[in-house]
Amino acid sequence: MNFTRWSARLPGTQRRAAARTETGGSPAQRGESSVPAARAERTAEHSTDSADGADGPGGVDGLPAREVLDSVPALVALVHGPDHRIAYVNDAYATAFGPRPTGAPAREALPELEEVGLLPLLDQVLRSSKPRTVKSRKVPGGRSYTFTCTPVSLPLGGPATGGQDGGVLVFAADVTDHADAAERLRASERSQRETAVTLQRSLLPQELEQPDDLRIAATYQPGGTEAAVGGDWYDVITLGGGRTALVIGDVMGRGVRAAAVMGQLRTAVRAYARLDLPPHEVLQLLDGLAAEIDASQIATCAYAVHDPNEGSLTYASAGHLPILVRDENGTIHRADEPTGPPLGTGGWLHASGSVPLGPGSTAVLYTDGLVERRSEDIDEGVASLERALGGATGTPQVVCDRLIRALGVTADHDDDVAVLVLQQPARTGADAELFRNAALELLGGVEAAPRARAFATGVLASWRFPPDLLDLGVLAASELVANSLQHGTPPMRLRLRRTDRRLIIEVTDGDDHLPRRRRAEPADESGRGIAIVATIASNWGSRRTPGGGKAVWCEFALPRA
Numbered sequence: 221m222n223f224t225r226w227s228a229r230l231p232g233t234q235r236r237a238a239a240r241t242e243t244g245g246s247p248a249q250r251g252e253s254s255v256p257a258a259r260a261e262r263t264a265e266h267s268t269d270s271a272d273g274a275d276g277p278g279g280v281d282g283l284p285a286r287e288v289l290d291s292v293p294a295l296v297a298l299v300h301g302p303d304h305r306i307a308y309v310n311d312a313y314a315t316a317f318g319p320r321p322t323g324a325p326a327r328e329a330l331p332e333l334e335e336v337g338l339l340p341l342l343d344q345v346l347r348s349s350k351p352r353t354v355k356s357r358k359v360p361g362g363r364s365y366t367f368t369c370t371p372v373s374l375p376l377g378g379p380a381t382g383g384q385d386g387g388v389l390v391f392a393a394d395v396t397d398h399a400d401a402a403e404r405l406r407a408s409e410r411s412q413r414e415t416a417v418t419l420q421r422s423l424l425p426q427e428l429e430q431p432d433d434l435r436i437a438a439t440y441q442p443g444g445t446e447a448a449v450g451g452d453w454y455d456v457i458t459l460g461g462g463r464t465a466l467v468i469g470d471v472m473g474r475g476v477r478a479a480a481v482m483g484q485l486r487t488a489v490r491a492y493a494r495l496d497l498p499p500h501e502v503l504q505l506l507d508g509l510a511a512e513i514d515a516s517q518i519a520t521c522a523y524a525v526h527d528p529n530e531g532s533l534t535y536a537s538a539g540h541l542p543i544l545v546r547d548e549n550g551t552i553h554r555a556d557e558p559t560g561p562p563l564g565t566g567g568w569l570h571a572s573g574s575v576p577l578g579p580g581s582t583a584v585l586y587t588d589g590l591v592e593r594r595s596e597d598i599d600e601g602v603a604s605l606e607r608a609l610g611g612a613t614g615t616p617q618v619v620c621d622r623l624i625r626a627l628g629v630t631a632d633h634d635d636d637v638a639v640l641v642l643q644q645p646a647r648t649g650a651d652a653e654l655f656r657n658a659a660l661e662l663l664g665g666v667e668a669a670p671r672a673r674a675f676a677t678g679v680l681a682s683w684r685f686p687p688d689l690l691d692l693g694v695l696a697a698s699e700l701v702a703n704s705l706q707h708g709t710p711p712m713r714l715r716l717r718r719t720d721r722r723l724i725i726e727v728t729d730g731d732d733h734l735p736r737r738r739r740a741e742p743a744d745e746s747g748r749g750i751a752i753v754a755t756i757a758s759n760w761g762s763r764r765t766p767g768g769g770k771a772v773w774c775e776f777a778l779p780r781a
Contacts, residue, residue: 294394295365297333299326300374300387304342306330307374307387316363332359333390338367345369345388356399364399365392416476417442420451420636423483429456431464432719433528433655437616438640439624443589443633451478451519452587452638453486457493460761461773462528462717462724465493468585468640469521469540472562481517485510485563489523496763499523499536500570503563507538510564518564522585526577526642529657529715533577534766536570538563541588541602544609548580548646552606572766580646582619584609589635590627601627616641654720656683662701662712672701672714676725679716685723689776692756693723696774699749700727703735703772718778722758726773734762734770 289296289310297320298308304326314320320329326339333339336357345352351370358364367390374387420442428436438454451471459465467489471478488509492502502523510519522543524535535543535555539562543555558571577583584605591601608626612619619641629637647655658679662668676697680690697714704712708729717724737750750772754760757774764770 295390295392297330297390297392298372298374298387299330299342299390300385302346303327304330304339304346304388313392316361317359335360336367338369338390341367341369342388342390345371346386349386356395356402358399362396363394364396366395367392412475416474416479419476420479420482423479423486424453425455429458429464431456431458431462431526432721433462433644434464434526435616435643435645436466436641437620438638439617439620441624441629441631441633441637443635451482452589452636453482454585454638454640455486455489456640457490459493459496459525460759460775461726461763461771462719463496464526466524466526466585466640466642467493467521468587468638469519469563470587470589470636470638471517471519473517477514478517481510481513481519484513485519485521489521496761498572498764498766499525499534500572503536503538503560503570507563507566507568507570511566513564515564518562520562520588524583524585526644528644529717531576531578532574533583534572534574536560536572538570541586541591541598543575543583543585544602544606545575545577545581545583546609547576548578550610552610554602554606577644579644582609582616582641582643584619584623585640585642586623587636587638589633589637590623590629590639592635616643619643651720654718656718657715658717659713659715662704662714664705664710664712668705668712669698669701673698675714676716680723683718686779689723689778692776693725696753696757696776697725697727699753700725700772700774703727703749704729707731707733707735708770720778722778723776724773725775726771728765728769728771730769732764732768732770734764735772 286308289308292310293312295313295316296308296310297306297313299305300307306320306322306324306326306329308322309320317332326333326342333342336354336359338354338357341352341354349371351368353366353368355366356364357367370389370391372387372389374385421440424440425438428438430436436456438456440452440454451473452469453471454468455466457465457467467486469482469485471482471485473481485506488506489502492505497505503521506521510517520538520540522535522537522540524533524543526533533543533545533555537559539560542559545553545555547553553575555573555575558573560568560570575583586605588598591605592598593601605623605627608623609619612622612626614622620639623639623641624637658675660672660675662672673694676694677690680693685693693716697716701712701714704727708731710730712727712729715726715728717726735750737754739751750760753774758777760772760774762770762772
């Protein structure tokens with residue numbers, strides 16, 4: 221800082237300067253005096269001192285630098301020459317590290333600087349003649365200092381150097397309190413992040429449900445240590461009747477709050493899924509719930525239902541990224557539409573769409589952390605994922621790992637990543653014999669029930685079921701058909717399906733009134749069919765079909781081989 225330039229701006233300085241200097245010469249030459257005699261004498265004395273090259277009272281050029289450096293509380297050391305020989309250390313430096321011999325090289329006499337890696341920095345400052353600073357380095361003894369190294373010229377050289385020698389002034393400010401406070405803050409942030417990660421992982425499925433017809437794997441990777449945990453989640457829900465719901469979502473925001481909202485939404489999704497509603501109706505319910513949980517929090521979500529009888533994936537999206545499907549031929553399909561705004565915004569009617577998912581197909585549901593990068597548009601990230609999916613083969617878990625690697629997701633990634641991969645295997649040979657389908661159209665009339673019983677008996681016998689399971693299956697098919705004939709409307713269909721784990725019996729009709737189990741009175745002539753089915757079957761349920769009407773189904777667990 222130029223003290224002379226700044227002192228000229230102090231109050232009164234300009235007036236005194238004007239009093240001493242006038243364009244017509246000195247006051248004596250003009251025959252007048254602008255100051256009393258006493259002040260004139262002092263002014264004259266000051267002028268004489270200035271002529272001798274010394275500042276007046278209050279100047280800094282005359283201060284002894286050695287005494288100033290000795291008295292400052294910061295650590296100061298002065299080294300010179302290529303091996304940084306010690307020219308000076310102040311009292312604070314000697315108190316912190318002990319006295320240092322003058323003339324000794326820094327590598328031998330200043331081991332504390334070598335330990336914090338400062339010697340290479342001294343070389344850089346000496347070569348470049350530019351100051352350098354390193355922040356918050358911990359020295360032996362536990363204290364932390366910020367070191368500033370400034371190039372200086374010292375009158376220590378010989379004639380070849382003009383009497384000057386290159387040196388470095390090392391100035392170390394004690395920042396121990398700041399460093400400790402920063403470390404406590406980092407420890408608190410680490411603790412909060414670990415809490416959020418633990419909460420996040422505890423709210424995710426500990427073990428994915430594995431439907432009969434699909435092979436599913438998922439992975440979740442929290443952001444790196446510099447990123448707070450978000451609210452990414454996924455889930456797999458078996459709906460019964462061979463159908464499976466798949467959901468993935470992302471709560472905007474970070475930390476424990478986002479993870480807590482995620483947990484509430486995931487629980488609500490599982491509850492709504494049990495109602496076996498179409499995907500868009502599930503998102504409609506979630507939208508209202510998200511606004512009630514926290515009006516300031518919004519979330520994206522994709523909800524899909526796989527029906528092996530239809531060979532498709534029916535889905536709805538609330539502001540989420542598109543589902544990708546690779547068919548058995550390797551062609552990638554992007555399920556872009558329909559989509560709506562994120563959950564919690566309200567005032568929007570969601571709609572359902574579908575994408576084919578036949579044998580040999582692979583579908584991927586994911587969150588934005590997989591494809592979003594600050595340096596590129598998110599559509600480019602989705603396109604990169606499509607290319608990666610086109611070459612990612614193997615089991616669902618292998619596909620998950622390959623997609624993570626292909627998209628460059630590492631341990632220090634700046635966002636959470638959730639990926640859900642599902643495959644419908646293309647079964648052949650003996651494996652295909654374990655997955656069979658048979659259907660019968662029922663035209664109504666008195667002959668419908670006997671035809672249904674005969675059809676069920678023949679099909680179950682051809683599938684080589686044991687006699688007790690065959691009898692239970694025929695009884696269940698008969699009761700469901702009788703219930704449909706009495707309370708439903710055409711068209712009616714009986715469908716039998718077996719997997720490697722269960723027998724599924726389903727009856728559809730054109731009436732959308734869902735049956736319920738009730739207690740029949742002794743005198744009642746009806747009302748016992750659903751109760752019988754619920755008693756003999758492992759599970760039963762009903763749902764409305766997309767084109768109108770309903771489906772009533774029941775399942776029987778097959779004995780393990």
